[in-house]
Amino acid sequence: MFSTSTSDPEPDFEKGAVALKQQIDWRIASYFSSCVHCGLCAEACQFYVETGDPRYTPIYKLEPLKKVWRQEYTFFGKMAKALGITKPLSEEDFIDWEDLVYDSCTLCGRCSMVCPVGNDISYMIRKEREGFCAAGYAPDGLKEATKRAVDTGSPMGVTWKALSAQIKHIEKETGLPVPVDIKGAEYLGLLSSLEIMGFPEYISSLTRILHQAGVSWTLSSETFEATNSGIQIGDSRVAAELVERVLKVATDLEVSNIISPECGHAYTAIRWESANLIGKPIPFRVVHIVELLDELQRNGRISTTGKTDVKVTFHDPCNLVRKGGVVEEPRRLLNSVASNFVEMKQHGVMNWCCGGGGGVSANDRASDLRLAAFNIKKRQLDELGVKTLVTACANCRNILEEGIEHNEMDVEVVGLTELVAEYLDPPEAEESGGAP
């Protein structure tokens, strides 16, 4: 139905300027009206904290959008523009700000938690990217990922063939069937390409846990990708199309729930943005796998034996804590399988981002900056002296592993689902003992 690319073939400045203006809703107007230029948001952003470069101050990344607001919505701004005192928005603004808008922001939302007047800065940066994308000023890495996502269904170009090979392998390994295209299943499982290629353990863990819990679920061979490059680059039409693909298979397979994989922004995309992107509420409940596992465990549908006594800590994916309120769920799960779980100093809604969210991980030219930003995570880990870091996002996991390798640290990163699966009661015990 949506097989051809809807991304605009010829982005240009005019389209960008118009798109920027369209983004301004009363929320943004109130944010700009309230900002007192105190600079407190700077200390919340790891790119500023780690480089000390004032250009990485969160609100400064919004200068182009702010300029549009000032010149269109304020008295002095309009006057100054009319008198030619200030220059109107120009191509220069896009050129000068592209790296600030894409390379130095992971849309982590940490700045939005600290602003004294309550500005949701990451919300605005997400919106600002719509203008930049329409004007054609987005990093090549992201553009390519977006194009691949539209053309092949996966930002990494992962095909069903590759996935089905993995599935065969997993079925052999676990001795359990991986349900595919089962009409009428309760849950539709989604994956991220990164999991398929880098962390297939996730798929086998998922299979084992859901099997034990007796959840009826299925994968779809038509659309299995949960991530959404359209949101990261700021192209609502692409984002909507990618979301529509998911919703289409969910409808076709007559499921009532959709499971977001261990991926932060995929959760945001399907849980929070999907309905708004297509302009109507969606008839499915969307849960992150961590939410689902917690729910199942609390209902006594999954049981585990034993705990690891290795000292572990948890890296909160930004999208879960600051966009989705999923804070307690992973902690309950983790405590059920680890006896020595310690928190980093700043955790939960004030965690520090891995440095690779918001499309930064797909943006090669940002890699030095990203590694600089990782230093803050490194300090957090060093402080605790943990050797095992648990997280619930494949992208975080990938970026964390890169940072760990780069800094030659001795830390292992584990997915939470995988850790839970490791302590799952073996199938025999389940059959003989039975759940009360």
Place this chain on the structure above:
Amino acid sequence: MSDFILGPFWNFAVIVFTAGVVGRIAMILMCGLSKDLAAARGSSVKGAAGTIARRFFPRKETIRSNRFHIIAGYMFHIGLLALLFFAAPHVQFLKNHLLGFGWPAMPHWAFILSAEIAFAGLILLWLRRVMHPVTRLLTRLDDHLAAWLTFFAMVTGCLALFESFAGLRVLHVLGVELLMIYFPFSNLMHAFTFFLSRGASGARAGRHGVKA
């Protein structure tokens, strides 16, 4: 001159201020907002109320790195609000000209103390503004004007303190009038719009089940 300042110009300032503030808020709200269609995880009303209340205090995680600003910021705002609403002449003025009822004013020593605190805070905040690389980058003429006008209104107010000279009191009124006229066009508006911005973020966060 003093007749003009106390008479027509005062009325003018009041009109600009009131119409300006109401107009600005109306203009903001007129920008519209698309409805959030995603299923809620929590209450947006509670979220808005919570964020409006919580952002009066810094998050504990950020206190260390921002301590200077937090202290100076509190000093200025608390001092200023105390002066604004509890200085004896102000209480008198509000009672006689605006509200018809009054409340106990603060004693003289408290007035002096509030003024000292507010001045120290204002000067420190302004100095940080011109010294810190981040605020240097963000600051515009507007921020300076707002700070200086506030300083002027406060200084003349304190000079008029003993009302030994009506001339100084008129000067204070002039300072306040200038401030009121400038107010709706500047980011002094944050004194009103912080409700909107905190509320908007809080509502969204509340819907998403986030304690922001």
Place this chain on the structure above:
Amino acid sequence: MIWAGVLLLLGTFTLPVLPYLWASASNDIASLDTVQNNPRANFWRNVRTGTAGYSAVGGPEANVLINNDGQNWRQFRMRLLAPYGSYLMGAVLFTIAIFYALRGPVQHLSNEPKELLLRFSVYQRVVHWFTAILFWILALTGLILLYGRFVLIPLFGSSGFALTASASKEAHNLFGPIFIVALFLLVIEYARDNFYRKGDLSWLIKGGGMLGKHASAGRFNFGEKIWFWLVLLLGTIISFSGIILDFANLNFDRNTLELAHVLHGIAAILFISVSFGHIYLGTIGTKGTLRGMTTGYVEQAWAELHHDKWRPDDGATPEASRVPGAPNE
């Protein structure tokens, strides 16, 4: 930077005059008020009616109607403090002018490309200027109170002076206590690097490098250290005496108040005189010094000339030392 200096000078000359303009613009009020509304005038009018030397009030000297010490104090203020103070300040300014004419500014060799070193953290700069601004306000209003009648009244007449003097007094009393806080913060922040170190004496013997030979110094040279301790000493005297004067209603007896006033005046005149030297050396006297206190950064060549034994990370706080360069890279 230059503009700030110009503004400061302009302000110094125009601010005392402004109330005059104001008074002349609103002449009706000022002239009426001075006669009718000034409570002090009414008070003295009452005293002059000649009440007897008894009072039921138990405060200090409540029953003393005319105190002869008061006359002595007045003589000191008008005959000694005011004229000799002005000679001293004038002499210092004159010396500086002569020195500048002969020697000119001290230049450091500017080696390209300019490498910048962080000399003062944001907090250190803020505290410095916090103290400096308050010092300037207090010096200006204080000088108006002491010299206003000699300078302003003859120049601009007396009708507006009442307003100027009253405003100056209120401002002086208001900002005084804040200055004490500023002084406290300043001393705490800067004390560490201002203790005597080996080599300081030889810096002094070489005349701080002004006599031709290079004088080496650490983060602060001996001259700066002397200035620091003078600030502490004079500042303390001024603060304590100032508090007594500011809160004169707290039952201090007249002699205490007079003593406080004498000390306050002498210390203030000395403070202002020495500050001329500090301001000169910090601005036009030595090239490249001022930017250390405004942007926080100094040039490598400047540091080698003036503070060769200083290592940049000595005194700056970590928060600011991560700032790699001037704002735009």
